[in-house]
Amino acid sequence: MRSKLILSPLLLAALVLAAFTIGTMASGKLPSISAAIAGAAPSAGPALLVQAATPPANDGKLRVIVFGAHPDDAEYRGAGVAMKWAAAGHHVKLVSTTNGDIGHWREAGGPLALRRLAEVKEVARRLGVTVEVLDIHDGEIMPTLETRRMITRLIREWNADVVITNRPNDYHPDHRYTSILVQDSAFMVTVPFFAPDVKPLQKNPVFLYAPDRFQRPNPFRADVAVAIDEVMDKTLDALLAMESQIHEGGASGDASLFPATEPGRTQRREAVRKSLAGRYAAQANNYRAALTKFYGQARAGQVKYAQAFEVCEYGRQPDEAEMRRLFPFFER
Numbered sequence: 001m002r003s004k005l006i007l008s009p010l011l012l013a014a015l016v017l018a019a020f021t022i023g024t025m026a027s028g029k030l031p032s033i034s035a036a037i038a039g040a041a042p043s044a045g046p047a048l049l050v051q052a053a054t055p056p057a058n059d060g061k062l063r064v065i066v067f068g069a070h071p072d073d074a075e076y077r078g079a080g081v082a083m084k085w086a087a088a089g090h091h092v093k094l095v096s097t098t099n100g101d102i103g104h105w106r107e108a109g110g111p112l113a114l115r116r117l118a119e120v121k122e123v124a125r126r127l128g129v130t131v132e133v134l135d136i137h138d139g140e141i142m143p144t145l146e147t148r149r150m151i152t153r154l155i156r157e158w159n160a161d162v163v164i165t166n167r168p169n170d171y172h173p174d175h176r177y178t179s180i181l182v183q184d185s186a187f188m189v190t191v192p193f194f195a196p197d198v199k200p201l202q203k204n205p206v207f208l209y210a211p212d213r214f215q216r217p218n219p220f221r222a223d224v225a226v227a228i229d230e231v232m233d234k235t236l237d238a239l240l241a242m243e244s245q246i247h248e249g250g251a252s253g254d255a256s257l258f259p260a261t262e263p264g265r266t267q268r269r270e271a272v273r274k275s276l277a278g279r280y281a282a283q284a285n286n287y288r289a290a291l292t293k294f295y296g297q298a299r300a301g302q303v304k305y306a307q308a309f310e311v312c313e314y315g316r317q318p319d320e321a322e323m324r325r326l327f328p329f330f331e332r
Contacts, residue, residue: 058159062090062326065158067151067165067182069141069174071100071116071133072245075123077164077210080228080235080280081307084329086128087231093130093158096120097151097178102138104244105253112244113138119242126238139173143180149195152185156198160189160205162326164309169214182207186314206326207315211283211308222308224323225290228280232305235280236273246272280305294323294330 064085068074074094082092101113117133124131134150141147155163163186168179188194189201211220228235240246247258247268258268284291284306291300311317324330 062161062328063159064090064092064162064164065095065155065160066092067095067097067163067178069097069166069172069178070103070138071096071120072103072242072250073166073175075120075127075239075242076279077166077307078127078129079239079307080231080305081226081327082129083127083231083235083238084226084228088328091130091158092127093132094120094124095131095154096133097147097181098136098138098141098174099133100138103250105249105251106255115244116242119244122241123238126234126241141174141177141181143177143184148181148184148188151181152188152195153198155185155189155205156195156201159201162208163205163315164208164210167209167212167214167220167310169217170212171214179209183312183314186312204316206318206322207312208309209312211287211310220308221310222287222290223311224294224327225283225287225306225308226327226329227284227291227295227299227303228305228307229303232277232280236276239276240269240273246276277305280307283308294327296331299331 062085064082066074066078066082068077074096078092078094082094085092099113100116101110102108103116104112107115113135120131120133132154136147163182165182166175166179168176168183170176170179186204186207190204192200194200208223209220211222214220243258244250247265249257258265281304284303287306287308288300288303290308291303291306294300295303318326
């Protein structure tokens with residue numbers, strides 16, 4: 001009779017850490033998390049660190065997929081609008097194209113990637129959405145043919161009506177290449193013999209950009225803006241689950257940001273909550289014209305927090321009526 005080996009969570013974590021350490025010493029390269037768990041050498045290509053839920057049935061609801069380069073980027077871009085879509089029964093998935101395994105000042109590798117995975121899974125639970133993380137090293141995503149196929153498949157599998165990402169004008173190479181990969185998929189999702197193992201979409205989704213501060217070669221232009229005042233507190237509660245990035249400062253942080261004393265931690269929690277709310281307050285103020293277009297002047301003037309989006313030229317080009325269908329939050 002064969003016996004079954006059962007690993008406790010503590011032992012599994014120890015094995016993952018050991019595999020990570022040995023793989024790094026032997027190769028000089030961070031092993032992928034999936035490889036570390038399997039006890040294998042670093043893999044040549046990307047894998048899924050966590051598989052998303054089965055794509056929803058064709059139930060007449062919207063399907064939205066949001067791409068970010070790291071396990072926090074899509075969460076910031078989805079945020080309150082994602083929560084509003086989900087509350088109305090629509091289907092939203094947040095995707096990180098890397099595993100975030102160097103995004104901290106103190107820790108790295110498998111332990112950090114698993115920590116960040118746990119954080120975004122908790123954010124997704126609180127927002128009411130689905131999350132997926134690709135097992136590509138932080139800082140190493142490239143716009144290759146293999147990765148283009150992967151992004152194309154993800155969009156097709158979700159049968160997306162709306163795809164959201166950042167613009168390619170950005171300081172971080174992972175951000176730039178994630179945007180390029182999504183752009184490159186904007187037409188390919190409809191081409192039958194590109195990645196033919198997944199059925200092509202019958203129509204191109206609407207591709208949208210989230211705001212940024214960059215001015216060259218052109219500044220962000222708000223084509224639509226959505227008020228999120230009524231979900232702002234719950235949105236902040238969700239996003240603040242990403243403690244490694246927000247409270248501890250991620251790759252640019254240090255030990256002083258989130259001290260060991262409870263009074264110091266309480267002060268930090270209050271400060272980051274206020275700062276995070278300020279991001280969405282700035283969008284309401286900066287893109288008031290877009291709010292006015294969809295809500296009318298009186299209602300737009302009352303909005304304190306908002307999220308704005310720019311239509312990418314490479315996907316389907318929606319008119320105002322379709323924009324209102326895709327964002328079913330505007331009072332008539």
